[in-house]
Amino acid sequence: MRVAIAGAGLAGLSCAKYLCDAGHVPIVLEARDVLGGKVAAWQDEDGDWYETGLHIFFGAYRNMRQLFAELNIEDRLQWKSHSMIFNQKEVPGTYSRFDFPDLPAPLNGLAAILGNNDMLTWPEKIAFGIGLVPAILRGQSYVEECDQYSWSEWLALHNIPERVNDEVFLAMSKALNFINPDEISSTVVLTALNRFLQETDGSQMAFLDGNPPERLCQPIVDYVRAHGGEVHLDSPLREIQLAEDGSVSGFRIGGIKGKEPQEIQADAYVSAMPVDPLKLLLPEPWKALPYFSKLDGLVGVPVINIHLWFDRKLTEIDHLLFSRSDLLSVYADMSNTCREYEDPNKSMLELVFAPAKDWIGRSDAEIVAATLEELKRLFPQHFSGDDQAQLLKSKVVKTPQSVYKTVPGCQQLRPDQASPIPNFFLAGCFTMQRYLASMEGAVLSGKQCAEAIAQSPMAQPGAASPASLAAV
Numbered sequence: 001m002r003v004a005i006a007g008a009g010l011a012g013l014s015c016a017k018y019l020c021d022a023g024h025v026p027i028v029l030e031a032r033d034v035l036g037g038k039v040a041a042w043q044d045e046d047g048d049w050y051e052t053g054l055h056i057f058f059g060a061y062r063n064m065r066q067l068f069a070e071l072n073i074e075d076r077l078q079w080k081s082h083s084m085i086f087n088q089k090e091v092p093g094t095y096s097r098f099d100f101p102d103l104p105a106p107l108n109g110l111a112a113i114l115g116n117n118d119m120l121t122w123p124e125k126i127a128f129g130i131g132l133v134p135a136i137l138r139g140q141s142y143v144e145e146c147d148q149y150s151w152s153e154w155l156a157l158h159n160i161p162e163r164v165n166d167e168v169f170l171a172m173s174k175a176l177n178f179i180n181p182d183e184i185s186s187t188v189v190l191t192a193l194n195r196f197l198q199e200t201d202g203s204q205m206a207f208l209d210g211n212p213p214e215r216l217c218q219p220i221v222d223y224v225r226a227h228g229g230e231v232h233l234d235s236p237l238r239e240i241q242l243a244e245d246g247s248v249s250g251f252r253i254g255g256i257k258g259k260e261p262q263e264i265q266a267d268a269y270v271s272a273m274p275v276d277p278l279k280l281l282l283p284e285p286w287k288a289l290p291y292f293s294k295l296d297g298l299v300g301v302p303v304i305n306i307h308l309w310f311d312r313k314l315t316e317i318d319h320l321l322f323s324r325s326d327l328l329s330v331y332a333d334m335s336n337t338c339r340e341y342e343d344p345n346k347s348m349l350e351l352v353f354a355p356a357k358d359w360i361g362r363s364d365a366e367i368v369a370a371t372l373e374e375l376k377r378l379f380p381q382h383f384s385g386d387d388q389a390q391l392l393k394s395k396v397v398k399t400p401q402s403v404y405k406t407v408p409g410c411q412q413l414r415p416d417q418a419s420p421i422p423n424f425f426l427a428g429c430f431t432m433q434r435y436l437a438s439m440e441g442a443v444l445s446g447k448q449c450a451e452a453i454a455q456s457p458m459a460q461p462g463a464a465s466p467a468s469l470a471a472v
Ligand SMILES: Cc1cc2nc3c(=O)[nH]c(=O)nc-3n(C[C@H](O)[C@H](O)[C@H](O)COP(=O)(O)OP(=O)(O)OC[C@H]3O[C@@H](n4cnc5c(N)ncnc54)[C@H](O)[C@@H]3O)c2cc1C
Pocket: 006, 007, 008, 009, 010, 011, 012, 029, 030, 031, 032, 035, 036, 037, 038, 039, 052, 053, 054, 055, 056, 057, 235, 236, 237, 238, 272, 273, 274, 277, 303, 304, 305, 352, 399, 402, 403, 427, 428, 429, 430, 437, 438, 439, 440, 441, 442
């Protein structure tokens, strides 16, 4: 079957890859001139890369790791020590670590938590441990039920002191969905904790060894093309065209950069676009269907990714850092963590600025100035005295609507990959899969979408479809 896919983020590319494996022919149509969607990156005039987001891969990302293995690029994941490192609020420039020893789960996680006495007191650890018992015993069904509560509400329900939130979960909530614990659904935090506690390497982190479009997306494109599929940039979907029976008859693709507009016919059609542009392109007759009308409740959350190049090394830490700052979420010195960005003499900090709703409309200069103020606390030794670190250049990437905002009640709004329209399917990290809004979620959604297409009635032997008949 020919399958037209709108969107070359990780979901669209993974869908195309697994369709190829099932013997189908994907045609991927990407609106922009760069692969990757939310993992897209660009080079500045000096050849330095800047990215949509600082991206971390977890040991728990089984589907992503399988994809790396299938593409034979596993060596591109640079695994770090099995630790989580938080900036200490009270003592600027110092860190508090959760180190996971070489023990099976959940012992390594428990040892990491029990071994850290900087952030949580023993009574707090015990209260939190007791609160987690239902999640451990009842697993995912309990985790899903908790979607009615924000994380702050969940902690209050379990009599866990507010300080636990301030010490650990403010940072974790911002890292998971760029929002604070009073907004994030407790399902999201419990899902992450469950993976981290149940899988021995679940919380171990890796960085990609270079820019994601070339180091991760391009190998998927090469694979797809080698298997007879197509990937086209600068090809925005403008209209989902309908046949008289309400099924999709074609994708109308806009003509940009001198390209002719075109209509693509296929046997099956996939939207692998984010939820916000998808909603704008839904055909009028579909909008009343609950499957599509529910999407109104899913909205992309704003986030800002900042890159700061300095004249010297600010740190030697080769890991992700949780800033525990009001303005910032996680950050890393990419000159240490990522082979392609390596520099033995100068730091390049990549920092996620979140929550970003009050900042997304502000100028880059204001955002960089506010970030530099935060760096005085994170690196006091380099931003005080006579010989202070000098900022050489900066780059700010704003994403006003990034991954869907995982507020309470969202789980029931997330659609399956198979829609009520027989030849129309969805992929994207907002669609239902067990990894929420993440790269792993995007890859898994693409895989599940390819499976849904392969299992659909039109893919069964003997089933005829308009596009295959036209091709005969
Ligand atoms: C700042 C930031 C940090 C992040 N950090 C992490 C992390 O550390 N770990 C992690 O796992 N995840 C992280 N994520 C989340 C992760 O990037 C996303 O969950 C994932 O990449 C989403 O993939 P997707 O394919 O579902 O959507 P997208 O990547 O958004 O892809 C959708 C594609 O559709 C295209 N498109 C839109 N409209 C059209 C149209 N009309 N026609 C054709 N194409 C169209 C877009 O251009 C895009 O390429 C982060 C995200 C951000 C923004």
